[in-house]
Amino acid sequence: MFGIGFSELLFVLVAVLMLFGSKEIPQMAKFLGKTMAQLKNATNEIKNEIHSSAKDTGLDMNSLTGGISDEIKKAKEGITNSINPLKDMSNEIVDDIKKPIQEVKEDIENLSGPIKRQF
Template sequence: MFGIGGGELFFILLIVLMLFGSDKIPDIARALGKGMAQLKNATNEIKSEIQKGSQDAGLDMNSLTGGVSEEIAKAKEGISKMVNPVENINLEVQNPIEQVKEDIENISGPIKRQM
């Protein structure tokens, strides 16, 4: 949680307890909770206003973000092909190799069993 360990959190809580006293801590926590809820509601309202404005302007936010996601996926695929060229061998080459392996196993299978 924010890079704070258990011991550090305990120390902070101890200092807060010493500064404000045990009777004020619930009020402080309640006020912080209300503030966080108001902040969350404000961000949700801003998001909805942006979506309404884009829909009124004729823009579809889902199609815009979908296009970006597709481009990111294409870029990742291209990078993985560059980084791992052996893993991305064309299926036209890979399938005949697999077929030859199966043929060798079929031919050598009875020989192995006799030994």
């Protein structure tokens, strides 16, 4: 969780408890919750204002951001393909490996069948 282990989190919680006391922690949590909600609402209002002003001027925000999203997707696919070039071929490779293994398994079953019957 954010690169923080359990022991570090426990230490921070104990330090906060010692600094502020058990009576102040609920008030602090309530304040932080309200602040985060106000921040989220403010960012949503700014985002909506940008979209509405772009729409009023005739710009299509979806086409602007869609192009960027497509380019990011292409870049991710390129990186993935360069790191793992066999990704697309993996199913074919697995099938090519499974087929001879299955044949050998059947051959062993055919050979061991009479031996199993004797015992």
